[in-house]
Amino acid sequence: MPATAANPVIEFRDVSYRVADTQVLRDLNLQVQPGEILALLGRSGSGKTTTLKLVNRLVSPTSGEVLVNGLPNTDIEITQLRRSIGYVIQEVGLFPHFTVARNIGLVPKIEGWPEPRIRARVDELLQLAGLAPTLASRYPHQLSGGQRQRVGVARALAADPEILLMDEPFGALDPLTRDELQREFLSLQRRLCKTVVFVTHDLHEAMRLGSRIALMEAGKLVTVLSPDDFLRSSDPWPAAYVKAFGDRLESTTTEGKS
Amino acid sequence: MNVFRFILQNRGQVLELTGEHLWLVGLSTLFATLIGIPLGILIAHRPRLNKPILAGANIIQTVPSLALFGFLLPVPWLGDRADRLAILALTLYALLPIIRNTYTGIRGVDLAVMEAGRGMGLTELQLLLQVELPLAVSVILSGIRTAVVISVGLATIAAAIGAGGLGEFIFRGLAMVDNRVILAGAVPAAILALVADLGVGWLEKRLQPR
Numbered sequence: 001m002p003a004t005a006a007n008p009v010i011e012f013r014d015v016s017y018r019v020a021d022t023q024v025l026r027d028l029n030l031q032v033q034p035g036e037i038l039a040l041l042g043r044s045g046s047g048k049t050t051t052l053k054l055v056n057r058l059v060s061p062t063s064g065e066v067l068v069n070g071l072p073n074t075d076i077e078i079t080q081l082r083r084s085i086g087y088v089i090q091e092v093g094l095f096p097h098f099t100v101a102r103n104i105g106l107v108p109k110i111e112g113w114p115e116p117r118i119r120a121r122v123d124e125l126l127q128l129a130g131l132a133p134t135l136a137s138r139y140p141h142q143l144s145g146g147q148r149q150r151v152g153v154a155r156a157l158a159a160d161p162e163i164l165l166m167d168e169p170f171g172a173l174d175p176l177t178r179d180e181l182q183r184e185f186l187s188l189q190r191r192l193c194k195t196v197v198f199v200t201h202d203l204h205e206a207m208r209l210g211s212r213i214a215l216m217e218a219g220k221l222v223t224v225l226s227p228d229d230f231l232r233s234s235d236p237w238p239a240a241y242v243k244a245f246g247d248r249l250e251s252t253t254t255e256g257k258s
Numbered sequence: 259m260n261v262f263r264f265i266l267q268n269r270g271q272v273l274e275l276t277g278e279h280l281w282l283v284g285l286s287t288l289f290a291t292l293i294g295i296p297l298g299i300l301i302a303h304r305p306r307l308n309k310p311i312l313a314g315a316n317i318i319q320t321v322p323s324l325a326l327f328g329f330l331l332p333v334p335w336l337g338d339r340a341d342r343l344a345i346l347a348l349t350l351y352a353l354l355p356i357i358r359n360t361y362t363g364i365r366g367v368d369l370a371v372m373e374a375g376r377g378m379g380l381t382e383l384q385l386l387l388q389v390e391l392p393l394a395v396s397v398i399l400s401g402i403r404t405a406v407v408i409s410v411g412l413a414t415i416a417a418a419i420g421a422g423g424l425g426e427f428i429f430r431g432l433a434m435v436d437n438r439v440i441l442a443g444a445v446p447a448a449i450l451a452l453v454a455d456l457g458v459g460w461l462e463k464r465l466q467p468r
Contacts, residue, residue: 056377058377078379079379079381080379081379082376082378082379083378083379084379087374087378089370089373089377091368092370092374093371093375094374095374095375096368096371096393097392097393106380107378107379110380152374165377
């Protein structure tokens, strides 16, 4: 799939965002191509989460516009826009008073799917997310952190959205679980071919999952590079990251590609 | 004990006054719930209104109940019937715990849950009905529970303006300097408060989200 010929699924055009006196984002121009995984890498406060939330309009830009499938996202009815975009956050945000099945089936339900179709979809997603069918009737507090995050991903995929937004989805997990989920996520993505934007401050994760890495610093997009180019880059910011994450990097990347 | 003999001998009247008492407390709690929950929801979503509304409910709470009954007495439509007046006064007193607990309960909902819900495309109404209220329900009910227990006690004072209820016995007993008569009002009122407390407490447990 030649990336240049495709129409971007998400496009930021001169987007700025400020709250009171703080310029959170400045003149952001960025395109996300169909089927790619774009990693938004940056420190806390660099504007990466804001960038993500601009897509599903949890945040509205002060100036500029965000296009989704070629349309300004302000032209799409807000709940419709959000239901067509999967959203996964670090804290997962499962509804504590809903069972796993109800959590996963939430968007189909509010979209008015018939009950049998929702049930079938929930079963399918449990399997897809590597969760035992017996977990369907459990409540979130009865699950482990890794299981909760799997449910979070399954829930985001429920209505089969084309776009998936993920805010440090694996950030709160222990290293072993994180590794497992990252690997499964990659193989899942190979099958589903969603357009994914995910936020991370972890260069390992960005290298491993991202097809491109967008590096942000202090509200500005510094550069967008492929993982390989990122490693070789002589720009000061990417180089600083590579240095900070040290020599473990080489082994991580080779493992990620195997 | 002669208190219980007295109650037993006058059980007809005790039951009647208990019924009146229940009517005053039940109706005022119902009104306070119908007004208090929406107000609590409102201030949970409009932080600007938080201070004025809670301050208003607080001020009402500080007015001595006997004085409030007295203040309302000359109001045209209200003054016509003492039970109307008593119900209004009791409703006003019951507002604060209900508004405050509704507010606290809704504000206590995990922000990540709200953000996830919003991000998935739930409308504000869906968020309120499917997330905020179900998760806040036990806190709201404990506010109603407080309101009921306060009301049962306060409603005894309503007898001072002729609104009936178990306070009749208490005031009569005071006038007659007869403890048996006072207790004939006080004991059923205390039992009523306990039963209401346990009842709402049971409901609170049952409706508690996991």
